[in-house]
Amino acid sequence: MSALLRLEGICKHYPGVRALDEVTVELCSGEVHCIVGENGAGKSTLIKILSGALHRDRGEILINGARVTIDSPTDALRQGVAVIYQDFKLVPELSVAENIFLGKEPIQETMPFIDYASMHRNARAQLLQLGEEIDTTLAVSTLSAAQQQIVEIAKALSQRVRILAFDEPSAALTERELLKLFAIIRRLTSEGVGIMYISHRLDEIFEIGDRVTVIRDGRVVNTSPIITVNKKSLIQLMVGRKLEDEFPNVALTRSEEILRVENISAGILRNINFSLHRGEILGFAGLVGAGRTEIARIIFGADVKETGSIFLRGKEISPRSPREAIDVGIGLLTENRNRLGLITEMKVGENISLSSLNGLLKGPFLDKVKEVQTARRFVHQLHIKTPDVNESVENLSGGNRQKVILARWLATKSKVLIFDEPTAGIDVGAKYEIYVLMKKLAQDGVGVIMISSDLPELLGLCDRIIVMHDGRITGELDRDAATQEKIMALATLEGDVRWS
Numbered sequence: 001m002s003a004l005l006r007l008e009g010i011c012k013h014y015p016g017v018r019a020l021d022e023v024t025v026e027l028c029s030g031e032v033h034c035i036v037g038e039n040g041a042g043k044s045t046l047i048k049i050l051s052g053a054l055h056r057d058r059g060e061i062l063i064n065g066a067r068v069t070i071d072s073p074t075d076a077l078r079q080g081v082a083v084i085y086q087d088f089k090l091v092p093e094l095s096v097a098e099n100i101f102l103g104k105e106p107i108q109e110t111m112p113f114i115d116y117a118s119m120h121r122n123a124r125a126q127l128l129q130l131g132e133e134i135d136t137t138l139a140v141s142t143l144s145a146a147q148q149q150i151v152e153i154a155k156a157l158s159q160r161v162r163i164l165a166f167d168e169p170s171a172a173l174t175e176r177e178l179l180k181l182f183a184i185i186r187r188l189t190s191e192g193v194g195i196m197y198i199s200h201r202l203d204e205i206f207e208i209g210d211r212v213t214v215i216r217d218g219r220v221v222n223t224s225p226i227i228t229v230n231k232k233s234l235i236q237l238m239v240g241r242k243l244e245d246e247f248p249n250v251a252l253t254r255s256e257e258i259l260r261v262e263n264i265s266a267g268i269l270r271n272i273n274f275s276l277h278r279g280e281i282l283g284f285a286g287l288v289g290a291g292r293t294e295i296a297r298i299i300f301g302a303d304v305k306e307t308g309s310i311f312l313r314g315k316e317i318s319p320r321s322p323r324e325a326i327d328v329g330i331g332l333l334t335e336n337r338n339r340l341g342l343i344t345e346m347k348v349g350e351n352i353s354l355s356s357l358n359g360l361l362k363g364p365f366l367d368k369v370k371e372v373q374t375a376r377r378f379v380h381q382l383h384i385k386t387p388d389v390n391e392s393v394e395n396l397s398g399g400n401r402q403k404v405i406l407a408r409w410l411a412t413k414s415k416v417l418i419f420d421e422p423t424a425g426i427d428v429g430a431k432y433e434i435y436v437l438m439k440k441l442a443q444d445g446v447g448v449i450m451i452s453s454d455l456p457e458l459l460g461l462c463d464r465i466i467v468m469h470d471g472r473i474t475g476e477l478d479r480d481a482a483t484q485e486k487i488m489a490l491a492t493l494e495g496d497v498r499w500s
Contacts, residue, residue, distance in 0.1 A: 003065065004029040004194040005050075005081075005163050010059035012045055012218075014395075017387065019045045021218045023059070027163065027194040032185060034197045034209035034226070037238055038429045040385055040397035042218040043198050047165050050196075051083040052076040063163070079163075082156035086168040088148050090155075092141035097123035099140050100155045126154040130184050146177035153184065164188065165196040170204060182208050200426060202231050214238055239429035247460035248432070250439040254280045254463065257314075258447040259416050261299070264308035268471035269294055272308070276416065276447045281438060283462030284451045285487050290468040292451045293335060296418045300332040301325035312415065326355050331409035333402070335420040335451075341405045342393050349375030349389035351404050356411040378407035383433065399430025406437060416447040423457065435461055455484045469493050 005027040012020040020042045027033045035043050048054040050061070052072040061068050063079055070076050076083075090099050097120045098105075106115040106122065123136040132150050140148060149169065156164060166185075170178050185195055185208060199205060205212055209226040214237040222237050229237075259276040269291050276282050284292045297303040299310060301319030310317050312328055319325035322332070334340040342351055352375045353360055360371050375389040382403045386396055393404060402422065409417055419438065423431045438461065442448045452458050458465050465482050467475045467490035475490040 003027075004031075004063065006060075006062040006065075007046065007050065008060045008062060010046060010049060011057045012042075012049065012054065013057055018218045020049075020056075023215065023218070023220050025196075025213050025220065025223070027196055029162075029192045029194055030189045031210045032189060032195045032197055032208050034199070034205045034212040035215060036199070036202070036205060036212060036234065037215035038397075038399070040400065041215045041238075043215055044167055046215070047083055047167050047196065047198060050076065050081060050163075050165060053083075077159045077161070080159075080161045081163045081165075082159060082161040083165040083167060084149065084152050084156065084169060088152050090140045090148060090151060093139060095137050095139055096127075096134055096143070096151055097136040099151055100126060100136075100158055102155070104158070122158075123154070126158050127151075129157065130154060131187065144177075146173055146180065149173070149181065150184070157188075162192070163194050163196070165198070167198045168200065169197070170199060170201060178204070200428065202234060202428065205234070206231070216240055235428050239432075246428075246432070246456075248436045248439050250436075250443065252279050252281070252439065252442050252463060254278070255445075258312070259299075260311040261295070262309045262311070264295070264298060264305050264310070266298055266303060266306045267291075267294060269298070270471050272473060274466055274473065274476070276449060278445045278447060279442055280463040281442050281448045281450055281461055283458040283465040284449065284468065285453075285455065285458055285465055286468035286491050289470070290491065291471040292468055293420055294471075296332055296420050296449070296451060299325070299416075299418065300330055302332075326412060326414075329413070329415035330418070331355070331412060331414035331416070332418045333405050333409070333420060333422055335424065342401060344392070344394040346393060347390050348379065348384070348386050348393055348396070348404055351393050352378055352389075352407045352411060355408050359411075374411060375407070378410060381410075382407055382437065397430075399426045399433070402426060402430070402434060403437075406434075414446065416449070417441060418449040418451070420451045421453065422450065423452075423454070455487060458482075458487070459484065467491050 003026060007023065007025045010020050010023045023042065023046060037043050045054060049056045052070045052075045055071060061070055068079050070079060070081065091102065100123045101119050106118045108115045120136045127134050130150055130153060134147055134150065140151060169181060173181065189195060197208060206226060211223060212226050212229060213223040214221050214234065216238060255278045257275050258278050261272055261274050264272040272295060286292050294303065298305050301321045301324050304320065317328050319328065349372055353371045357366065360367050360374065372389055379386060379389055384403045385400050393401060422434055438448055450462060459482055463479050465477045465487065466473055467487055469491055474493065477486060
């Protein structure tokens with residue numbers, strides 16, 4: 001394979017933070033070069049520099065051996081470079097065809113108007129090259145996440161790009177959709193396109209990659225052919241230490257019941273019954289739309305139940321709002337941490353104190369000194385990587401944002417904590433730290449519920465697993481009896497498999 005791209009000696013610094021330090025990465029024609037590392041390692045910063053979204057402080061970008069200038073996304077496209085981000089850069093109200101050819105619409109030969117017939121024809125041709133048939137007249141907002149991603153790829157290819165970077169492309173995809181993405185990537189590389197692929201999911205790296213580069217603390221620590229490394233060695237390179245087990249080997253002792261749900265019905269939910277005990281982690285498995293998150297929202301008071309009862313430590317509760325749930329000792333780490341779990345424009349300390357302001361008052365006013373002291377204690381306790389508690393949350397990595405939310409609930413002294421997809425988009429090192437914290441909470445007597453679409457995660461961490469299908473509980477498995485096959489059988493009821 002011939003050299004297509006070389007990022008040479010790339011440096012990027014922020015006040016108090018070394019994001020990239022002399023990073024050199026090479027991409028060959030027809031290659032999938034995977035970039036891995038912990039949250040905050042510098043992977044996304046590197047891709048943003050390649051795309052022209054960020055300016056580098058030092059270093060060179062070479063394409064086919066020639067130095068090029070990329071100071072904006074327009075420069076990148078002109079050089080044949082495009083990036084597919086986790087948050088798609090599409091206009092929801094416009095059609096598929098209009099998004100693919102946005103800013104480069106074909107014009108009629110005889111009149112100065114957009115040639116819509118030609119635009120839709122060319123859009124269909126671009127999609128067919130990817131093996132897809134999508135109605136090009138549909139508004140992008142009506143498409144699934146996988147279809148929107150394909151539109152993004154078609155949009156990039158319409159610019160004749162030869163270098164395509166994917167930043168966490170599988171975050172919103174099901175297993176079936178991920179396999180379709182892999183097929184598209186293989187088709188592109190067979191045509192000589194070079195692919196840079198960033199993902200926290202190491203299984204994907206071994207499935208699709210040719211080479212892998214590990215970045216740690218802004219520096220390249222290793223570049224190897226994928227066939228020469230294994231998952232264990234890759235994790236060690238990423239975190240800079242050995243993780244003997246993927247999940248902490250901490251024994252838990254189950255004691256008295258702390259939460260009981262009886263005959264809850266609401267929306268798609270029908271006759272939900274289960275109990276949670278101190279000293280255990282209770283898992284919830286199921287397909288998209290099974291009702292797992294709906295249960296969490298009802299317990300947390302975000303949604304109202306139609307029928308049924310909830311008991312906390314033997315006393316019936318009926319939270320009609322999250323504030324009421326928080327007041328009785330229930331916390332929820334929401335699946336969408338950025339939109340629903342954090343106020344990203346606010347500081348780390350302010351986000352930590354949001355749910356426990358009553359305990360931080362000095363008379364009628366907030367005791368800012370106490371707020372900062374409390375935040376610093378949790379930053380130290382949870383190893384949150386931030387220059388200071390006054391740092392904006394939007395500058396933190398995904399794993400550290402999750403720890404900020406966890407710190408908030410620890411500050412409230414919650415009796416029950418519900419984790420909804422707690423490690424989505426989080427690197428393996430931060431995942432392990434979250435697992436350890438969850439085990440520690442259960443050891444300390446907190447009731448822990450974990451909703452996850454990652455079956456190995458559920459099997460490795462939970463004492464019991466409740467499986468749901470179409471708003472109903474279809475089974476409960478103890479740790480010793482649970483297997484992926486049994487969970488799948490209960491979750492699908494012989495139906496279609498669609499994991500979130």
